[in-house]
Amino acid sequence: MNTNPKPSALPISQLGYYAGFFTRLTAFFVDVFIVGASTIIGSWFLTIISGMLQFQAIFSRVPILRAGYNWLVASPLDQLLIFVYVVSYFVFFWAIVGQTPGKALLGIRIIRVDGKKLSMGRALLRYIGYWISTAGLLLGFLWILVDDRRQGWHDKISGTYVVYTWHARPDEKFLVEEIEQYGK
């Protein structure tokens, strides 16, 4: 295992190199959109189904059921369900596939520092790391910009890297500007 790789000039293909801040941020926004949209559609679907099956009318006729129904409506169960869904979404995709749909779209993957896949526990730890990164005025995420291995706090906590899974390279226009500015 190569524990101390030597730094090299900007490679032709950044396949396997650490993914940058903006790519990761875009992937996160894609995931947020997917989670948000699926939550809205799912809750709308459940409302339609419960309306069709006349749950409210049935429960209102039986005192015990009515009490239970009222307790359910008053409780923060829906919020809890949404929270569980969001956590499951990230943890499941990180641990099983290694990338969420947003990360897959942007061509990046999460791996352990030893190159292996994440376990469920490590994925959950990484999710908790998200909250820690957020709690530090988002500094944990911005850390990606200055870290040599482009790790955020959540990456450091869970011992993970995010790498490109494609022959990553900047677009031609950017490259031309780079060459013009800094020379070959």
Next chain:
Amino acid sequence: MIHKNSKDNYMDNPPETQSFPPEPRRPKHTLTHLIVGGLAFGMDVLTHRLDEWEALSEQEIPPVQTVDPPVVSESTRSLLVLPESQETPTDTGRYALVGLLFNAQDRFNSGLDRAGRLARTVHHHTSRLSKPVTSSRFFSPVANGWDALVRRGESQVSTWIDRGRMEESKGISIARQAVQGTTDEVIDVLSVHPGVKELVEKQSSGFATEIVEEIRERTVSLDTLFERITRKVLRKKPRTHFLPALDEVTPIAQGVKSRTPVEHQ
């Protein structure tokens, strides 16, 4: 085809219920049906579309406002500078021709109306003048013959009308089937033909891949740009060398189809 007892049939049955005996199929008749039906169908569609477009254009174009010229005294007239016209002589000529075309059409229609009215007036007066002669006993054999001729002619025309009504509806049906059938066949060929199918799939998947790659390339550029700005703000040296991932990472990372990397960077 005219039947000998068509008049009797017509008298017995009203036009809607009158039926003709089945005819042997003739390709030439089918072609005629197609032409007649196509014309009728096409004209119907065209008229409908023209009405729609006319209504739309009337909604979109604001009415032309005519402004009366201001009353100017002779002494001040020379001081006024007339605004320069934005229309070129070619434009003016074109407008004149278009106006002439529409005017001619209107005049033709009004001329037809006038001719019809004139014919009716002439018929009215001549029939009144000739009534003593035409209703006289001396003229009755000729009148009877004329009436018989007219009846025969009317019967013939009504047979034609019935036949035309039936054949036109048949023609429209054939034309509609032809249009629908051809469209369906073209769609079938496009959807079933392996070459076309492959082309469409390739085109759409290629397009999607292009878009995704474009987004990825731009985000990679922005990665570098964001880092550079941050390092500038923190007064750190710009990153010129990149730390590669571990050797074990690359084989895990691979597996996503992408264009081959560029030769020089």
